[in-house]
Amino acid sequence: MESRLHAQVVIVGGGPVGMLMAAELGERGVHTVLLEEQASVCERPKARVLHARALQGLARRGYFTELVPRGASSAAETEVSFRFGGIPGLTITAPASEPGPVLKRPQADLERLFEQRARMTGVRVLREHRVTQVFQDQDGVRVRAQGPVGPVECTARYLVGADGGRSTVRELGGVPARTYRATTSGLSGLVRLEDAGALLPGWHHTPRGWIVAHDIPGAGTHIRTLDCSGAHAGRHLPPTAQELRGELARIAGREIAFGQARWLSRFSDFARLAHSYRWGRILLAGDAAHVHFPVGAQGLSTGVQDALNLGWKLALAVRDLAGEDLLDTYDQERRPAAQRVIDNTLAQLALMRSQPEADALRALFAGLVTADRESRYLSDLISGQDTVLPGCTRQPAGLEGRFLHNVALSTGGVRTDLVGLLRTGNPLLLLFGEGGSRYARRAGEWTDVLRSVHADPVGEIPCHALLVRPDGYVAWASAPGPGPAGRITASDGARLDDVLALYFGRRSSRSRRQPVMTGAGALS
Incomplete structure (x- = not known):
């Protein structure tokens, strides 16, 4: 039944x-x-591997909060080394107020x-x-x-x-x-090397392909091979230990003996x-x-x-x-x-291919990867920190669509930070000074879903109010322009109305909704 x-x-x-x-x-x-x-x-x-932007988002939802430094300045940074297309020297950075650039x-x-x-x-x-x-x-x-x-x-x-x-x-x-059709052939498996020195952990490149190895304590060595000469004719067939053994020997140009082999699989550049x-x-x-x-x-x-x-x-x-x-x-x-x-x-795959022109391309990119420490184009691309969301208001301000990094805040004389305030999982309207209070009244019809917090930033935030989404991105920011601290321009108010209506629908005083409840309780 x-x-x-x-x-x-x-x-x-x-x-x-x-x-x-x-x-x-x-x-x-x-x-x-x-x-x-x-x-x-x-x-x-x-x-x-969890890269910086994913890790930052998880911290705002209460995961890995032990990795969030307390009292660290968002102006300082932490960094780790990484690769781009197999080329070493890439530096991925993240603000020191965040969990870190990479979590393995x-x-x-x-x-x-x-x-x-x-x-x-x-x-x-x-x-x-x-x-x-x-x-x-x-x-x-x-x-x-x-x-x-x-x-x-x-x-x-x-x-x-x-x-x-x-x-x-x-x-x-x-x-x-x-x-996107497959043009490469890859094998992956967990093996027990007979001689640990026969294949050191890391990336290995020869004219015939790539071998990437890393040790898993207590389990063995996880090996991946890549042949860029074409897709495997039988890529839907299950691989065997003998096939992996032969591919290792072909790419390395020597035998690499292993005994037990588990979790064998194929991969390619199919997308x-x-x-x-x-x-x-x-x-x-x-x-x-x-x-x-x-x-x-x-x-x-x-x-x-x-x-x-x-x-x-x-x-x-x-x-x-x-x-x-x-x-x-x-x-x-x-x-x-x-x-x-x-x-x-x-x-990156174009850099990893074995054609003669790829050698010249890799040599050129070796310098670009090293220079990326300043531009951060490649590192932010890999770590997801280049993501800017499309604006949703008629006249998006500079912060809209951008990720708001963890900032120290003071609410009622109590020190906290953005990560802590977003833990409830609800959209957050941050209000600074007298100008912020005026925006709170403007957003009054959305109190059933919106958490408003009056705060003093420990540092400079160039606006009177910010609407921050649960995933850490700024949905709306008041224009920083000149004028009295409490002033709300007509365009600013309309933009706030627009974004609140987009995210939470139009409200009327005669039709109230039930407040959102989270694991941490009702909204304040």
């Missing part, structure tokens, strides 16, 4: 993106069901962390459930799955597909996508980008929406930022606290970011 479940949102896919999305919705009181095909978290070596953490650990948060907020996680059918109409979605005790049907208002590059939701939902991240009541996130050549370790961070962008918007839409237009901004903001990742990985 078929079991029937009803929720406000159904998520398909229990990887880090799906579990984070579930936690984001659960903390905002959204009744959520997550369907995952696997029985448990997979320990297979996968992504293990196995994907399995992140999945467990996000799943624990999701379950604590009441999300129902159903493992060993394989989705077989997806339907949608103007009222909602219907998802059928096969579980360990029989078929299950879930109905909901929205469906989020976070089920990876071979997304069942994308396929069954009929979401079209642009694809895909969905035409839209929103397809009616179906939304895509992570690899279900975008896949790309895995250089620069950008995939996990891109998916995490998808979840942080969509989670609060979907929660508002489900609770009828925002209009449909807000969900459309998810595609408008995140799909261009994924396109930039696809483009920069293709550019």
